[in-house]
Amino acid sequence: MTLAHFLAVNPPYWVETLTKIGIGLVAVLLPTGALVYLFLFKMMSFMQSRLGPMEAGPYGQLQLLAEFGKFLQKEDIFPSKADRFVFAAAPFVVLVSTFMLVLVLPAGPDTHFIDLNTGIYFAMAVSSISVIGILMAGWGSASKYSLLGGIRAAGQLIAYELPLVLSVVGVVIMAGTLNMKGIVAAQADFGVWFIIPQFLGFLIFLVAIQAELTQPPFDMPVAESELVTGYLTEYSGIRFLLFFIGEFATAAVFSAIGATLFLGGWTIPFVDANAEIMDYIGPLVLAGKMILIAFLIFWFRITYPRFREDQLQRLAWKFLIPLSLFNIVVTAIFKVVF
């Protein structure tokens, strides 16, 4: 999306870049806050027959601001034996991976940050940068809990990256393009959203992002009963907040990616996908679909207890990966035959 598109002026490069950064921040933080409030605070409370935050603002709507202020006030503690640079940089690496994911998300025919021909490939690639950040956090903390948590996280994220990518491959075969906008356009051309022909792929995608986000039932890296909070153990104050934002912002972005791949992105059935108006209501449609997928993620999170580490690895390597390979083969056969 260009600023000229909205303002009918041609701003200098730096103004446009700053605007894009601002819009990017809003595009990441607003859905993140919405998800945390809607699902983590409220839906989780209702599913446990309690009310959740009620004091800050009406129905606790300002609770997130209160939490933000609380984290800002806290001391930024470094463990004495920590690798200071690695420890300090780790949360930013995780956050950068999240913000780079948003770049390729299209929210309308002209509303996008970058239109990459290899959009989904780029997204899958930068999403694995967060593994490095988590390993840095685990190693830099100089704590055995953090190290174990970091290594568990690395093992888990690498294991679930495969079914994630392989389930996306099914969609890519059907769409015939790696471009995110191309995938959305292909769904509009195909008639139905890819969730119907790719239902198996959608299920694998859901399980895989659940593990990618280290949400329960796949939260062994932060298993509080065994590892305190894993790689987060030594973090406090603003750096902990950054990890927290990173975790839930990634949940929001992955939900949006899932909505783009399987639920038709910004399009609405029976409405012309390339109409001018879609630039304005497209983001809202995408947000609605994102909340739908995030609802599933958080529903699973609230319902299921934690897996054991070996069960998790077995599920990934022995079940999900063969299943997604099978999905690719079947999709390819249908693509060639019809």
Add this chain to the structure above:
Amino acid sequence: MPQLPGMLVGLGVTAKTFFKTVFPDGPTKPPAPSKGAHTVQYPHEKEAPPARARGVIALHHDNCTACMLCARECPDWCIYIEGHKELAPPRRAGGKPRQKNKLDRFDIDFALCMYCGICVDVCPFDALFWSPEFEFSEMKIADMLHDKGRLADWMHTVPEYPAYEAGAEVKIKKLPSPSS
């Protein structure tokens, strides 16, 4: 996948709880989560504790003989007792004056107390009682030490004994009523 049906049942359980909490009067009525939730929004509405709840310990100091049993059995050593002997008038005319233990000090430090209730159990003279009151927090930890007078004030909140079962009425007389 033999686990799959059970997993779906689990999703159903959370979804059912969600709707029960948000729509306690059925889906046609407006949502009322504060009615459907099992929790009590404490500072705004007060929960009624069960009658025999262990909130705070009350002292009926006419019954206390400063025998120190409670202080010695207290696992936290949070009961402080001082007393002296004084003479009481004789029971019968012309008799010898009786010796009685007079209670000077009876403090319970509720900052140390762990509410085990052993003192209430061991008291042979029924001088200590459980009261269901629980709102006695203080800004200063030293104020958590309740002296004789404050412990006696809690006696107003001690509930009466529950009624005995039919046929066990005889035993009532042996126990003094906490309000006497």
